Amino acid sequence: MEKLYGDAVVGQSGGPTAAINATLAGVIRGVKENVHGGCIGTLYGMRNGVEGLLEERLIDLTAYFEDESKLELLEHTPAAALGSCRKKLPKMGENDAFYEQMMAVFRKYDIRYFFYIGGNDSMDTVAKLSEYTKNQGYEMVILGVPKTIDNDLVGTDHTPGFGSAAKYIAVTTQEIIRDCAVYRIPAVTIVEIMGRDAGWLTAASAIGRVVNGVEPDLVYLPERTFDMQRFFADVRAALAKHPNVVIAVSEGIRFADGHYVGEGTQTGAKDAFGHAYLAGTGKALELAVKAEIGCKVRSIELNLPQRCAAHVASRTDLSESVKIGRAAVKAAGEGISRRMMTAVRTSNAPYVMEVGHSDVSVIANKIRYVDDEFINADGNHVTDACCRYLLPLIQGEAPCRYENGLPVHLVL
């Protein structure tokens, strides 16, 4: 195979995470360390993903990150330093102008390498671009680098970004359980965790079980149908054991009729400004427990900090994210294209992760759900096997640099 020489471009797409910049740093390190074997000249960053690429809002990352200390800062900066977008590429043949514009940018900058760090939709972008450039006879290496806190990409053991979100959730759950234990009056605390389709993040609230035995009393994932009466019975049984009941729920849990539990509060509810009110899953359950059981109830939506709490990132996650970014550059140098880099767990104890790659077309637009063996028979908790799968991913702390009491972030 002949070597392909040219410049490279890297972008970040979809929802930000605490580790997506570590992956970007891995790509930059790979280029700087020449793991591509001399194929890549300059590495450009596209601002706001393919949107910025079309507008030629590019930054020369090779030049910007000459300095090692900047790369370290980047690794500990949450969100997406290059900016992100939620652009879904047009179907082949539906908007030729779009693709032609992009081809023009590739040609202008002699871009032959395209790295796209993202989730599901981003892999769709990788698949479509691969197809288009191939049809055009434009030789180009196009690789997807996975990223999502949701851990719901198929073809990979787990996704970069998930471990840090899982660590934030596991640590915060431990602290919430401590907080809730201080009073003696019966009280239910409902923690709503991200995950519209898959329950991986919610499952992470229970990791404590295999560490110190501290975990929520009940855990509900979107993989199982939610039944309000069974839920009430579960809560009553938990309250019979001790007064401080803590429950973790996925935002995406649904009733048997397919409606989200959080939708309940939409039906007919109007706020003071006359608008239909969507309360969220935790709030809906809080109101339900208050009405049915009558004890003190509180709901906590962990919200954005789940994906941006870099100050409590998982060291394993950050170092794997760097590793997978670097490996993408190496794979590109070997001419591997139209693939998504993947995490392969070759051993669980001791935990060993190696980087592989999968056909991107089988990954795009699919969802990986929590395995059946990871959910208990009653559908109200996770299994030990689930905790053992999750535990290695939150190992190690990755303290950011603090200056004057606050974390130092890199702003590109």
Place this chain on the structure above:
Amino acid sequence: MEKLYGDAVVGQSGGPTAAINATLAGVIRGVKENVHGGCIGTLYGMRNGVEGLLEERLIDLTAYFEDESKLELLEHTPAAALGSCRKKLPKMGENDAFYEQMMAVFRKYDIRYFFYIGGNDSMDTVAKLSEYTKNQGYEMVILGVPKTIDNDLVGTDHTPGFGSAAKYIAVTTQEIIRDCAVYRIPAVTIVEIMGRDAGWLTAASAIGRVVNGVEPDLVYLPERTFDMQRFFADVRAALAKHPNVVIAVSEGIRFADGHYVGEGTQTGAKDAFGHAYLAGTGKALELAVKAEIGCKVRSIELNLPQRCAAHVASRTDLSESVKIGRAAVKAAGEGISRRMMTAVRTSNAPYVMEVGHSDVSVIANKIRYVDDEFINADGNHVTDACCRYLLPLIQGEAPCRYENGLPVHLVL
């Protein structure tokens, strides 16, 4: 003055914080180190505050904490290791049985020293007990040790527990601002922060201004009347400057008519279960902005993690909490009673904090509001002076011990 010999009891009361256990550790250290000059024999902990005292649910802390490593764990454990209560003591003469029962416990254990770690209501307990024991001619030293994330106790420069909550809020706000910066479409993110009466915690979201220039666009405190039309104008002006507007609001902001902004959603709103719906301040403003401005809006309620996120505690706060606990024991040994220990800032740059004490009767049931000079003229942000007051309190990190990826907490 003759020395008073006897045993001591310490309790924790009111809402938990990330530093109240550090204060407890300080009291224990003070007793172990004999800073009381030989006055105190055994130090008992009362479980769930005065409630547990009445039921003689006492733990011998002198024996339990022989080991230094346990004290260190205690200092990094959030919530209240002894448990807490929200008991308001009866007025003098209204329930003699209550006080007699307590006196019986004091006599039974020969308790002559009483340390109560808590906020406003706890200082009321200290004041009442002081009065009662004095009337009974029972010689006893009774001291309050301040604790509240709200920083709203009068007579002290700040309160233990506030610095850690402020650090959590300041750090999380930095991360949220990074997260919100990734997209280019106009979006408003509203962060709801604790503080029913005083805006200290909300003000902490802006500390970044004097560190790295990163702060919310707008900050609303309960000390200023909230006006919805002025708020809309503020938001529009912010959106005109950049697309990613972040706003910090106290849960306690109110309209000119005295109603809480969060109450808005109660009016007539019913959830799916037929119950009046209290959405919270952030949610109410989210709905208002969506209706009036129509851009993407999100609200985030920081909720319990504000007071229990020990993993990101302020080192200054934890060490001052220990110091103030120890100082209480020393003061007790000197016969000082019916006082609350206070933090005295003798210098701001360099920051120096010394421990003092104030008459507890002037502290109980009062609220310290954010100073006028700390709020800008428009009432929609804090001043530099405010940030400079807050900054020393979040200095330094106090990493907890992690084991297998999770923080280690002490469970008493």
